Amino acid sequence: MPGIVTRFAPSPTGFLHIGGARTALFNWLYAQRHGGQFLLRIEDTDRKRSTQEAIDAIIDGLKWLGISYDGEIVYQSKRIDRHIEVANLLVEKGRAYHCYCPENEVAEKKIRAREEGKIYKHKCTHSTSNAEPVVRFKVPDSEDIVVDDKIYGQVTISSDQLDDIVILRSDNTPTYIFAVVVDDHDAGITDIIRGSDHLTNTFKQLLIYQALDFDVPRFAHVPLIHGEDGNKLSKRHGATSVCDYEKMGILPQAMRNYLLRLGWSHGNDEIISDEQAIEWFNLESIGRSPARLDFKKLEHLNNHYISNMSNEDILTLMLRENTLTDKKKGYLLQGLTELKKRANYLTELLDLAKFYIQVDLSEEAQQIVKSNLNIKEFSKLHNIKMSDIYHSLRAPITGIMDAPGIIDIMVILDPLKAAKIAINAGADFLTVHLREDRRHIRDEDVFNLKQNISTELNLEIAATEEMLKIAKEVKPYSICIVPEKREELTTEGGLNIVNMHSKLSGIIEEMHSFDIKVSLFIDPNINQLKYLEKLERKPDIIEIHTGDYCDNPSEEKLKLITNSAEYINNLGIECHAGHGINYKHAKEIKKIPHISALNIGHSLISEAIFHGLHSVTKKMKMTISK
Numbered sequence: 337m338p339g340i341v342t343r344f345a346p347s348p349t350g351f352l353h354i355g356g357a358r359t360a361l362f363n364w365l366y367a368q369r370h371g372g373q374f375l376l377r378i379e380d381t382d383r384k385r386s387t388q389e390a391i392d393a394i395i396d397g398l399k400w401l402g403i404s405y406d407g408e409i410v411y412q413s414k415r416i417d418r419h420i421e422v423a424n425l426l427v428e429k430g431r432a433y434h435c436y437c438p439e440n441e442v443a444e445k446k447i448r449a450r451e452e453g454k455i456y457k458h459k460c461t462h463s464t465s466n467a468e469p470v471v472r473f474k475v476p477d478s479e480d481i482v483v484d485d486k487i488y489g490q491v492t493i494s495s496d497q498l499d500d501i502v503i504l505r506s507d508n509t510p511t512y513i514f515a516v517v518v519d520d521h522d523a524g525i526t527d528i529i530r531g532s533d534h535l536t537n538t539f540k541q542l543l544i545y546q547a548l549d550f551d552v553p554r555f556a557h558v559p560l561i562h563g564e565d566g567n568k569l570s571k572r573h574g575a576t577s578v579c580d581y582e583k584m585g586i587l588p589q590a591m592r593n594y595l596l597r598l599g600w601s602h603g604n605d606e607i608i609s610d611e612q613a614i615e616w617f618n619l620e621s622i623g624r625s626p627a628r629l630d631f632k633k634l635e636h637l638n639n640h641y642i643s644n645m646s647n648e649d650i651l652t653l654m655l656r657e658n659t660l661t662d663k664k665k666g667y668l669l670q671g672l673t674e675l676k677k678r679a680n681y682l683t684e685l686l687d688l689a690k691f692y693i694q695v696d697l698s699e700e701a702q703q704i705v706k707s708n709l710n711i712k713e714f715s716k717l718h719n720i721k722m723s724d725i726y727h728s729l730r731a732p733i734t735g736i737m738d739a740p741g742i743i744d745i746m747v748i749l750d751p752l753k754a755a756k757i758a759i760n761a762g763a764d765f766l767t768v769h770l771r772e773d774r775r776h777i778r779d780e781d782v783f784n785l786k787q788n789i790s791t792e793l794n795l796e797i798a799a800t801e802e803m804l805k806i807a808k809e810v811k812p813y814s815i816c817i818v819p820e821k822r823e824e825l826t827t828e829g830g831l832n833i834v835n836m837h838s839k840l841s842g843i844i845e846e847m848h849s850f851d852i853k854v855s856l857f858i859d860p861n862i863n864q865l866k867y868l869e870k871l872e873r874k875p876d877i878i879e880i881h882t883g884d885y886c887d888n889p890s891e892e893k894l895k896l897i898t899n900s901a902e903y904i905n906n907l908g909i910e911c912h913a914g915h916g917i918n919y920k921h922a923k924e925i926k927k928i929p930h931i932s933a934l935n936i937g938h939s940l941i942s943e944a945i946f947h948g949l950h951s952v953t954k955k956m957k958m959t960i961s962k
Contacts, residue, residue, distance in 0.1 A: 340372025341526045344398075344405070345412075345516065347379045348390035351577040352397035354629075355531060355561050355569065358595040362558060363529050364403045365596070365617040375523055376405035379412045379516070381509050386413075397578040402588050402610075410523065412515055419510035422518050422548065423471050423503050431547040432503060434469040435460045439506075458500045471504035473514070473544060481539045486556035486619040488532075493539055501540050517541050521550045529619070532557040556619045561598055562626045569629065585681030587645070590638040599627035606633075607640055635680040642679050647672040654686055767794045767816065767935060794855070799824070799836070799843055807852060814853035816879055817843065830859035830881040833867040844873040855879050855912070860893075860900035868907060878904045879935060882925070883915040894924060901930035 342363035346356050367374040378394070380386040398405070426432035437460055449456035458472065479495040503514035510518070516537075520528065535557045545552045561569050569576060581591055593608055601623070602608065602616045642650065647669050660668070672685075679685035792813035797803035798820035807815050817840070819825040819832065826832050833840070833856070844854045855877035858864055868874065880900055885893040897913065904911040913925055914935025922934055 339526060340367055340370040341375065341524050342367045342372065342529060343375040343377055343520070343523065343525050345377040345379050345519075346394050347382065347385075347512075348387060348394060349382065349385040350390055351393040351579060353569075353576050354578065354581075354595070356394075357397065357401060357578045357591075358561065358598055359530055359558065360398060360403050361401070361592060361595050362600070362617070362622075363527075364405075365613055366527060366529060366619070368614045369617050372526075373406040374404075375407060375410065375525070377410040377412060377519060377523070379512065381412050381416070381512070381515055383413070383509070393577075393579060400582055400588055401578065401591060403592075410519065412510075412519060415515070415519060415522075416509060418522065419515050419518055420504065420508055423510070423514065426473060426503070426544075426547060427471065429547070430474075432471050432473045433460065435472045435500075435502075436467060436469045438467065455497055456499055457496075468506040470502050470506050473501040473503050473540075473547070475500050475540075475543060481542055483535070483538050483542060483555060485535070485538075486554060487559075487622050487624060488535075488557060491535065495543070498540060498543075501544075503544070513537055513540050514544060517544045517548070517550070520553060521545075521548070525553050527554045527556065529556045529558065532559050556622070558622055559599055559624060559626045562628050564629050564631070566628065583683075585683035585685070586634065586638050587641045587682065590634070590641040593637050593641070594634045597633075598629075599623055607637070639677075639680045642676050642682065642685065645676070647676070650676060650682075650685065653682060658686075766791050767796050796857075799839065804843065804846070807847065808850050811850060812852060814855055814877065815847060816855040816857055816877075818857040826859050826861070826864065830861070830864070831857050833858060833864050837867045837870050840875075841872040844871070844875055848873065853877060857881055857914075859884075860897045862900065862903060865900060865903055868904075868909070874907065874909060877910045877912055879912040879914050880904075880931070881915050882913050882917060882921070886915065886917055886921050889921070889924070894928075897925070898928050898930070901928050905930040 344356075344360040344363050346352065346360075352360075364374045366372075376398070378391055380391070395409070423432060427434065435458075437458075442458065445458075446456045460472070475498045476495050480492050481495055481498075482490055482492045484490055501513055502511050504510055538555055538557070542552065544550075563569050578591070582588075589610070592610065592613070596608060596613055596617075597606065600617070600621055602612075602621060605612075608616070650672055651665065651668055654668070655665075676685060793810075794814045794816055795803075795807055795810065795812045796816045796818055797807060799817050800820070817831060819830065824832050824836055840856070847854050853876040856875045857879050859881045865878075868878070880897055882897060885897060901911045901913070911931050912933040912935060913928075913931045917925065917934055917936050922936075925931060925934060
């Protein structure tokens with residue numbers, strides 16, 4: 337089909353929406369298929385609503401989609417003299433006239449006709465007026481207007497259904513109905529492919545074509561796009577602007593493929609390359625029913641195109657707003673081979689790839705770590721020794737076979753990374769020791785942790801002025817007061833409430849004034865716990881010392897912990913448990929309904945990860961210094 341010329345003619349009153357993008361794509365493909373031209377015209381004669389921002393968004397949207405136009409952009413507003421010239425020609429031919437009827441009068445007549453269930457037919461009743469006239473096109477009486485549409489076939493209406501058409505406003509600007517006819521004729525447009533909502537305009541425009549003796553182009557009206565619920569597309573259906581999809585991380589080639597399949601088909605083919613689209617596209621394969629958005633299908637297509645893109649090209653896209661060292665770029669280039677298979681969006685891929693440049697895990701990955709990953713079960717299933725698995729994991733991370741525990745290294749070299757690993761393992765609270773006899777973390781590290789972790793920070797401190805001062809400066813979620821001096825200790829290692837109850841009330845009151853919760857580390861001893869009732873200010877949390885039970889478990893000791901937890905809850909105080917807890921202990925302590933969280937040491941973080949420790953408790957604290 338020689339000499340094909342199509343066009344995309346958006347109004348710059350908003351951003352390029354998905355329906356407009358599909359219209360542009362169909363026109364571009366049709367021109368490409370037939371070796372023709374695809375033109376871009378900006379219909380900006382609506383001066384009040386047209387904006388430069390919208391014009392830029394349309395041009396940028398087409399550029400992102402990879403839809404190129406031929407020649408220069410035509411701006412309708414720069415062709416007004418031509419529109420006036422043709423309008424005057426119609427007046428000279430007797431096919432149009434100057435109408436002086438006041439606009440408000442015409443509007444009232446239309447409302448009355450609508451209320452009476454009639455079609456309004458304008459008759460000019462004012463021959464002259466002080467007001468500037470509009471120019472109206474005369475619609476002939478009792479004629480059939482037939483549009484030979486390439487999608488809907490022949491569609492006919494009677495001219496009696498149409499009112500005389502305003503083609504020039506009183507300010508001499510053309511109306512859309514009229515300007516489009518003049519512009520399409522002058523540009524040599526042979527085929528007009530646009531949304532079915534323009535079909536009513538086409539009947540009017542066909543009369544203007546005929547009155548001017550212009551060649552009538554071929555028309556194809558494409559059914560509209562509906563939301564997933566079958567209703568007309570609107571903002572409530574999610575992203576409707578092309579720039580929204582770009583921000584979501586959709587690839588332009590995936591978007592082209594997706595738009596192509598919204599209303600057009602080629603057998604059962606879903607993945608269609610640009611070359612295939614150009615070869616196969618035709619108007620006959622466009623359906624007559626509205627297309628429905630299907631975001632799952634878009635995700636599938638985007639995953640396909642991401643998976644088949646080179647690592648180098650993906651890295652270029654990922655680094656448009658990020659800078660990395662050459663070393664980290666190397667990590668990503670290698671890692672992308674597997675990572676890109678898992679990503680539905682580029683933004684998602686960027687999050688997945690953070691593993692290679694920082695410790696953070698996605699929320700979904702954290703959930704898997706918390707609930708599903710169980711190395712013991714894996715070792716049993718595949719008959720592999722646990723020690724072999726640990727060595728296999730440790731070697732690629734540390735670079736050597738015989739290395740200390742990964743978390744132990746992290747605590748010494750980088751407390752923040754150790755903290756992030758603890759959080760990734762499922763920690764709801766992060767505990768940091770600040771007692772002088774057990775500190776590996778500097779004060780500045782504590783402040784850094786407070787600013788950079790996403791979970792609640794708990795400081796384990798002795799009841800000294802220095803430690804309390806640090807707590808007030810850091811402002812953690814809570815502090816846990818633990819014994820340090822001999823007189824503060826019980827024989828089992830917990831806090832001696834009997835000797836300290838007078839001092840504790842003052843500390844609790846002071847911390848509460850800084851909005852810091854207070855926890856006390858106490859043995860499961862009813863005689864000690866009874867002294868809680870003597871405190872003028874109650875602590876927020878009691879952490880039961882479980883060391884004796886964990887060292888030598890027994891039903892009797894477990895019952896003592898259970899009774900203590902119940903007693904604490906009856907005082908209106910939250911109860912946690914900690915010290916020496918491993919996976920087996922957690923399974924038993926979980927059965928105690930009054931304990932809401934467990935505290936495990938940094939040496940057990942790996943166990944928490946590998947055994948899904950979080951799955952056997954409601955909340956989990958982790959300590960990253962020892």
